Amino acid sequence: xxxxxxxxxxxxxxxxxxxxxxxxxxxxxxxxxxxxxxxxxxxxxxxxxxxxxxxxxxxxxxxxxxxxxxxxxxxxxxxxxxxxxxxxxxxxxxxxxxxxxxxxxxxxxxxxxxxxxxxxxxxxxxxxxxxxxxxxxxxxxxxxxxxxxxxxxxxxxxxxxxxxxxxxxxxxxxxxxxxxxxxx
Numbered sequence: 634x635x636x637x638x639x640x641x642x643x644x645x646x647x648x649x650x651x652x653x654x655x656x657x658x659x660x661x662x663x664x665x666x667x668x669x670x671x672x673x674x675x676x677x678x679x680x681x682x683x684x685x686x687x688x689x690x691x692x693x694x695x696x697x698x699x700x701x702x703x704x705x706x707x708x709x710x711x712x713x714x715x716x717x718x719x720x721x722x723x724x725x726x727x728x729x730x731x732x733x734x735x736x737x738x739x740x741x742x743x744x745x746x747x748x749x750x751x752x753x754x755x756x757x758x759x760x761x762x763x764x765x766x767x768x769x770x771x772x773x774x775x776x777x778x779x780x781x782x783x784x785x786x787x788x789x790x791x792x793x794x795x796x797x798x799x800x801x802x803x804x805x806x807x808x809x810x811x812x813x814x815x816x817x
Contacts, residue, residue, distance in 0.1 A: 642792040646799050649762070653803050656758060657810060660751040670746040674815040676736060682812050685728030686804065689763070692721035693801045696770075696794055703782060703790060711790075712777045718797070719774060722767045729760050752811065759807055762800045769793045 635643075664673075695718040702710030733753075736742075743753040773790055776782065782790065 636788055638788045638792050639795075642795050646795065649799070650803075653758070653806075656751075656755045657806060660755050661810060663747045663751050666747050670748070671736075671739070671741040672748045672815070673752070673811055676739065676741050676748070677812055677815075678732070678735070679812045679816065681728070682732065682808065685725050685732075686808050688721045688728070689725040689804055690801055692718045692725070693798050695721060696797050700790060700794055703787065708777065708780070708782070711782070712774065715770060715774045715777060715790075719767060719770050722763055722770065722797075726760060726763055726767070729756065729763075755807060756811070759800070759804060762803070766793070766797050766800050769796065 695714045699711045699714035699718060702708075702714060736749075741752075742749050744750070770793060773793055776789075
């Protein structure tokens with residue numbers, strides 16, 4: 634039988650997957666609808682976004698290392714890799730913020746055209762999920778510093794880990810559709 638915390642996280646992730654699927658489908662549907670004004674091919678810097686994407690994807694690896702250190706009862710290693718995960722996730726969010734500021738300075742806004750509306754909605758919703766994950770990871774880091782991860786509390790890092798890996802997988806899909814597809 635699956636532990637209730639894990640079941641709750643799985644159900645939550647299923648609902649989030651559905652919501653992201655709808656946002657991605659909306660982006661794809663409206664992708665070619667607006668020929669005037671900015672679009673993904675002319676407005677987005679794939680190279681810079683790729684660098685920040687590497688940080689986000691690497692954060693899944695560092696979180697896996699944190700989970701592995703916890704399983705091997707090495708709390709110092711777990712705390713270190715948890716902190717690196719938080720830093721990498723924050724670097725990604727800072728990169729997203731930089732991109733938003735650049736786009737806004739180029740008059741690419743949520744109200745400019747369908748590209749702006751769908752781009753900012755989809756990436757903003759993802760960014761909100763990254764931020765929420767960073768809050769959860771920071772709480773776990775604080776609890777790890779306090780020596781809380783023993784016995785039944787171990788499931789907390791697993792559940793948050795599932796969420797974080799989900800957010801990374803969603804970004805792979807978003808990055809592929811928004812940044813790479815227009816260049817193919």
